Amino acid sequence: MDVTVRYFAGARAAAGRSEEAASADRSLDELVGELAQRHGPRMAAVLQVASFLVDGVTCHDRRAPLPAGATIDVLPPFAGG
Template identity: 65%
Template sequence: MSGMIEVRYFAGARAAAGTPAERVAAASVDDLTSVLTARHGERLAVVLKAASFLVDGLACHDRQAVLPVGATVDVLPPFAGG
Protein backbone atom coordinates (compact mmCIF):
# COMPACT_ATOMS: atom_id res chain seq x y z
CA MET A 1 0.00 0.00 0.00
CA SER A 2 1.38 3.42 -0.90
CA GLY A 3 0.52 6.73 0.68
CA MET A 4 1.12 10.35 -0.22
CA ILE A 5 4.52 11.70 0.68
CA GLU A 6 6.24 15.05 0.20
CA VAL A 7 9.39 14.94 -1.93
CA ARG A 8 11.87 17.81 -1.65
CA TYR A 9 14.67 18.15 -4.20
CA PHE A 10 18.05 19.77 -3.61
CA ALA A 11 20.80 21.04 -5.97
CA GLY A 12 21.06 18.93 -9.15
CA ALA A 13 17.99 16.91 -8.22
CA ARG A 14 15.92 20.10 -8.18
CA ALA A 15 17.25 21.06 -11.61
CA ALA A 16 16.56 17.60 -13.04
CA ALA A 17 13.02 17.45 -11.60
CA GLY A 18 12.23 21.03 -12.59
CA THR A 19 10.54 21.69 -9.25
CA PRO A 20 11.64 22.21 -5.65
CA ALA A 21 9.03 19.83 -4.22
CA GLU A 22 5.98 17.74 -5.02
CA ARG A 23 3.59 15.22 -3.49
CA VAL A 24 3.49 11.65 -4.80
CA ALA A 25 2.19 8.25 -3.77
CA ALA A 26 4.95 5.73 -3.08
CA ALA A 27 5.40 2.72 -0.81
CA SER A 28 9.22 2.68 -0.57
CA VAL A 29 12.24 4.62 -1.84
CA ASP A 30 12.60 2.07 -4.67
CA ASP A 31 8.95 2.65 -5.57
CA LEU A 32 9.48 6.41 -5.28
CA THR A 33 12.40 6.36 -7.72
CA SER A 34 10.25 4.47 -10.24
CA VAL A 35 7.38 6.95 -9.89
CA LEU A 36 9.70 9.95 -10.19
CA THR A 37 11.53 8.49 -13.20
CA ALA A 38 8.21 7.89 -14.97
CA ARG A 39 7.12 11.44 -14.16
CA HIS A 40 10.34 13.35 -14.93
CA GLY A 41 12.41 11.16 -17.25
CA GLU A 42 15.94 9.87 -17.63
CA ARG A 43 17.71 13.04 -16.49
CA LEU A 44 16.24 12.68 -13.00
CA ALA A 45 16.73 8.87 -13.09
CA VAL A 46 20.50 9.39 -13.41
CA VAL A 47 20.51 11.72 -10.40
CA LEU A 48 18.34 9.34 -8.33
CA LYS A 49 20.76 6.44 -8.88
CA ALA A 50 23.52 8.36 -7.08
CA ALA A 51 21.36 10.29 -4.61
CA SER A 52 21.00 9.91 -0.88
CA PHE A 53 17.55 9.99 0.66
CA LEU A 54 16.44 11.38 4.01
CA VAL A 55 13.09 10.18 5.33
CA ASP A 56 11.73 12.61 7.90
CA GLY A 57 15.28 13.87 8.43
CA LEU A 58 16.93 10.45 8.87
CA ALA A 59 19.22 8.78 6.33
CA CYS A 60 17.46 5.93 4.56
CA HIS A 61 19.80 3.02 3.80
CA ASP A 62 17.09 0.44 3.00
CA ARG A 63 15.43 1.49 -0.23
CA GLN A 64 12.78 -1.21 0.19
CA ALA A 65 11.66 -0.07 3.66
CA VAL A 66 8.06 1.12 3.83
CA LEU A 67 7.65 4.90 3.71
CA PRO A 68 5.25 6.21 6.37
CA VAL A 69 2.17 7.97 5.03
CA GLY A 70 2.77 11.71 5.18
CA ALA A 71 6.57 11.34 5.28
CA THR A 72 8.91 13.94 3.85
CA VAL A 73 11.66 12.55 1.63
CA ASP A 74 14.64 14.76 0.80
CA VAL A 75 16.53 13.86 -2.38
CA LEU A 76 20.19 14.81 -2.00
CA PRO A 77 22.48 14.33 -5.00
CA PRO A 78 26.21 13.88 -4.41
CA PHE A 79 27.83 17.21 -3.63
CA ALA A 80 31.29 18.21 -4.87
CA GLY A 81 33.84 19.70 -2.55
CA GLY A 82 33.66 19.52 1.19
Protein backbone atom coordinates in the same frame (compact mmCIF):
# COMPACT_ATOMS: atom_id res chain seq x y z
CA MET B 1 -2.03 10.65 2.78
CA ASP B 2 0.93 11.63 0.65
CA VAL B 3 4.64 12.07 1.23
CA THR B 4 6.52 15.23 0.34
CA VAL B 5 9.55 14.80 -1.91
CA ARG B 6 12.09 17.62 -1.64
CA TYR B 7 14.78 18.03 -4.29
CA PHE B 8 18.20 19.59 -3.81
CA ALA B 9 20.90 20.77 -6.27
CA GLY B 10 20.94 18.63 -9.46
CA ALA B 11 17.78 16.81 -8.43
CA ARG B 12 15.92 20.13 -8.26
CA ALA B 13 17.21 21.05 -11.72
CA ALA B 14 16.17 17.68 -13.16
CA ALA B 15 12.70 17.85 -11.60
CA GLY B 16 12.16 21.50 -12.47
CA ARG B 17 10.83 22.16 -8.95
CA SER B 18 11.99 22.10 -5.36
CA GLU B 19 9.32 19.73 -4.05
CA GLU B 20 6.23 17.75 -4.93
CA ALA B 21 3.76 15.33 -3.39
CA ALA B 22 3.71 11.60 -4.10
CA SER B 23 1.62 8.69 -2.89
CA ALA B 24 2.78 7.15 0.39
CA ASP B 25 1.58 3.64 -0.38
CA ARG B 26 4.97 2.41 -1.65
CA SER B 27 8.59 1.80 -0.73
CA LEU B 28 11.44 4.19 -1.46
CA ASP B 29 12.59 1.96 -4.33
CA GLU B 30 9.11 2.13 -5.85
CA LEU B 31 8.94 5.89 -5.36
CA VAL B 32 12.34 6.35 -7.03
CA GLY B 33 11.11 4.34 -10.04
CA GLU B 34 7.99 6.50 -10.27
CA LEU B 35 10.02 9.72 -10.07
CA ALA B 36 12.39 8.52 -12.79
CA GLN B 37 9.43 7.78 -15.08
CA ARG B 38 7.70 11.06 -14.23
CA HIS B 39 10.74 13.28 -14.84
CA GLY B 40 12.71 11.38 -17.49
CA PRO B 41 16.27 10.21 -18.12
CA ARG B 42 18.03 13.19 -16.54
CA MET B 43 16.22 12.58 -13.25
CA ALA B 44 16.82 8.83 -13.53
CA ALA B 45 20.57 9.49 -13.74
CA VAL B 46 20.47 11.76 -10.67
CA LEU B 47 18.43 9.24 -8.68
CA GLN B 48 20.99 6.49 -9.36
CA VAL B 49 23.68 8.40 -7.42
CA ALA B 50 21.51 10.27 -4.89
CA SER B 51 21.18 9.67 -1.17
CA PHE B 52 17.76 9.74 0.46
CA LEU B 53 16.59 10.92 3.84
CA VAL B 54 13.20 9.92 5.24
CA ASP B 55 12.14 12.47 7.85
CA GLY B 56 15.77 13.57 8.20
CA VAL B 57 17.20 10.06 8.70
CA THR B 58 19.25 8.12 6.15
CA CYS B 59 17.12 5.38 4.61
CA HIS B 60 18.78 1.97 5.02
CA ASP B 61 15.87 -0.23 3.93
CA ARG B 62 14.67 1.03 0.57
CA ARG B 63 12.02 -1.72 0.42
CA ALA B 64 10.22 -0.70 3.63
CA PRO B 65 6.89 1.13 3.22
CA LEU B 66 7.17 4.89 3.46
CA PRO B 67 5.22 6.39 6.37
CA ALA B 68 2.29 8.59 5.41
CA GLY B 69 3.12 12.26 5.82
CA ALA B 70 6.89 11.67 5.60
CA THR B 71 9.32 14.06 3.96
CA ILE B 72 11.74 12.45 1.52
CA ASP B 73 14.88 14.44 0.71
CA VAL B 74 16.69 13.64 -2.55
CA LEU B 75 20.35 14.57 -2.14
CA PRO B 76 22.62 14.19 -5.16
CA PRO B 77 26.38 14.25 -4.56
CA PHE B 78 27.57 17.77 -3.77
CA ALA B 79 30.85 19.30 -4.91
CA GLY B 80 32.89 21.70 -2.85
CA GLY B 81 33.77 21.79 0.77
